[in-house]
Amino acid sequence: MARSAADRLRRAGERVTPQRLLVAATLTEAAHGLTAAEVQQRVRRARHRIGRATVFRALEALVSAGLARRLERDGHVYAYVACEEAHHHHLACDRCGRVEDIGEAHVAPLVREIEREAGFHIDDARVDFYGLCAGCLAAGAG
Numbered sequence: 001m002a003r004s005a006a007d008r009l010r011r012a013g014e015r016v017t018p019q020r021l022l023v024a025a026t027l028t029e030a031a032h033g034l035t036a037a038e039v040q041q042r043v044r045r046a047r048h049r050i051g052r053a054t055v056f057r058a059l060e061a062l063v064s065a066g067l068a069r070r071l072e073r074d075g076h077v078y079a080y081v082a083c084e085e086a087h088h089h090h091l092a093c094d095r096c097g098r099v100e101d102i103g104e105a106h107v108a109p110l111v112r113e114i115e116r117e118a119g120f121h122i123d124d125a126r127v128d129f130y131g132l133c134a135g136c137l138a139a140g141a142g
Contacts, residue, residue, distance in 0.1 A: 020058045034080055
């Protein structure tokens with residue numbers, strides 16, 4: 001059973017606030033990664049008042065608790081995506097911003113190979129692949 005955002009925040013030692021839950025819901029509803037400014041705009045469109053600093057603090061708390069992931073866009077701008085509890089990685093489209101989860105099964109063989117070749121035990125890996133999604137490729141965006 002999936003844990004609620006509040007449960008996941010508590011379990012990670014983060015405070016549960018209405019603002020954090022609102023930002024988490026906004027990310028969950030998004031079809032692609034959102035910048036902090038985009039999160040703030042969406043929250044305000046829903047007639048909720050929230051300051052820029054509060055959005056940034058909420059996003060960082062969500063990342064810390066594993067409810068969100070920060071992905072880098074061109075120009076060193078960050079987008080945030082909602083994340084499920086299960087360990088996974090991401091495919092991020094540089095054109096439309098769409099983000100897809102990919103399971104650990106895709107990355108695990110690479111991790112084992114690196115461990116074997118480097119003699120290094122890897123405890124955790126966070127891998128994000130950037131490129132063009134199938135939709136953008138089909139539309140001739142490449």
